[in-house]
Amino acid sequence: xxxxxxxxxxxxALITGASRGIGRAIADLFAGHGAxxxxxxxxxxxxxxxxxxxxxxxxxxxxxxxxMGRQQEIHALLQQLAARSLHVxxxxxxxxxxxxxxxxxxxxxxxxxxxxxxxNLKGPFFLSAALGKQMAARGGGSIVNISTxxxxxxxPEIGAYCVSKAGLNMVTRCFARELGPKGVRVNAISCGVIKxxxxxxxxxxxxxxxxxxxxxxxxxxxxxxEVARTALFLASDASSYSSGVILQVDGGVxx
Numbered sequence: 001x002x003x004x005x006x007x008x009x010x011x012x013a014l015i016t017g018a019s020r021g022i023g024r025a026i027a028d029l030f031a032g033h034g035a036x037x038x039x040x041x042x043x044x045x046x047x048x049x050x051x052x053x054x055x056x057x058x059x060x061x062x063x064x065x066x067x068m069g070r071q072q073e074i075h076a077l078l079q080q081l082a083a084r085s086l087h088v089x090x091x092x093x094x095x096x097x098x099x100x101x102x103x104x105x106x107x108x109x110x111x112x113x114x115x116x117x118x119x120n121l122k123g124p125f126f127l128s129a130a131l132g133k134q135m136a137a138r139g140g141g142s143i144v145n146i147s148t149x150x151x152x153x154x155x156p157e158i159g160a161y162c163v164s165k166a167g168l169n170m171v172t173r174c175f176a177r178e179l180g181p182k183g184v185r186v187n188a189i190s191c192g193v194i195k196x197x198x199x200x201x202x203x204x205x206x207x208x209x210x211x212x213x214x215x216x217x218x219x220x221x222x223x224x225x226e227v228a229r230t231a232l233f234l235a236s237d238a239s240s241y242s243s244g245v246i247l248q249v250d251g252g253v254x255x
Contacts (some may be wrong), residue, residue: 005238009034013235014081014088014131016068016124017095019046021196022146025224026092026231027176031059033232038062038086040077041095062086068095068123069115087138090235091131093124093168094146098161098198098236105159109208112190114166120164127184132175136182143179144234145188148228149250152190175246185243187234192250194222217252 013030017023018039026140031037031054039047039054039061047063055062062084066077081088097119099112128143135141150158151165169188176186193202193212200207213219230249232237248254 006236007034008090008232008236010200011235012036012038012086013087013090013092014038014040014086015094016040016066016127017146019043019050021198022091022191022194022224022227023092023094024050025228026094026142027061028054028246029225029228030074030090030235031057031061033139035090036060036086037065038088040064040066042067046155052064057187068093068127069117069118069203071122071126074123074127074130088131088134089141089152091128091135091136091141091143092146092235093128093143095123096120096146096198098191100157107244108160115212116160116164117167120161121167121171124168126177128171131187132179134167134175136175140183141185142232142235143172143175143184143186145169146174146187146231147188147190147246149190149192149248149253152254154213172246180243185234185239187239187242187247189227189234190246190250190254191227191228191246192216192222192248194224194227196224210225212253216250220251222245222249222251 013029013035015023019029019041027037027039044065051061051063064080066073145168147168148165150162151169172188227249
């Protein structure tokens with residue numbers, strides 16, 4: 001008798017930024033592998049639509065709107081989870097922003113800096129801290145952070161984004177060390193250019209895209225489903241001895 005090592009049956013997974021793109025692909029795949037998924041993003045209507053489609057395929061899904069850049073909404077999310085008796089076993093911090101700007105990093109405004117850090121770093125940190133404690137108290141869990149090659153390879157026009165994701169990588173490693181003794185694994189996925197709305201800044205700029213392809217051995221962009229499959233590996237028992245890993249899904253850009 002063989003066991004499906006990728007099965008998430010009996011697990012509850014919270015995915016932020018789950019109404020579209022990478023987050024939506026992860027929610028769909030996790031639900032297909034047996035997880036009860038909690039979809040989270042800013043807009044309730046989009047979440048309801050995604051959750052309805054998952055349920056139509058026989059999956060279990062909840063939709064709770066929350067802005068990851070607003071601490072009061074993160075607290076409200078945690079309260080909603082408790083009220084619904086949803087004990088999160090898997091957290092995927094996918095929500096993020098990368099607003100392009102024409103000026104240099106040294107000219108970044110405080111408002112823009114705070115906006116990017118709040119969503120990309122502060123939000124995932126405090127959500128992981130809260131749910132990581134709960135996972136540790138129950139004896140185990142998995143946190144997966146969606147990062148980027150730009151955390152290790154500086155990019156023009158998105159310097160603050162690069163810094164925020166570099167910080168997320170270190171949060172990943174620090175939590176891996178701190179929560180590991182309690183059975184909680186914490187890993188990250190370093191994404192290259194993925195065909196999503198966030199990637200439009202590159203995808204819709206032929207010159208910028210051509211420059212990216214010069215350093216991409218596979219000579220193509222990635223797709224949300226490819227990131228989702230990696231997230232499934234990190235969330236499941238298939239990666240039971242992996243923690244503190246920053247796993248590349250970038251077509252070989254950082255090779």
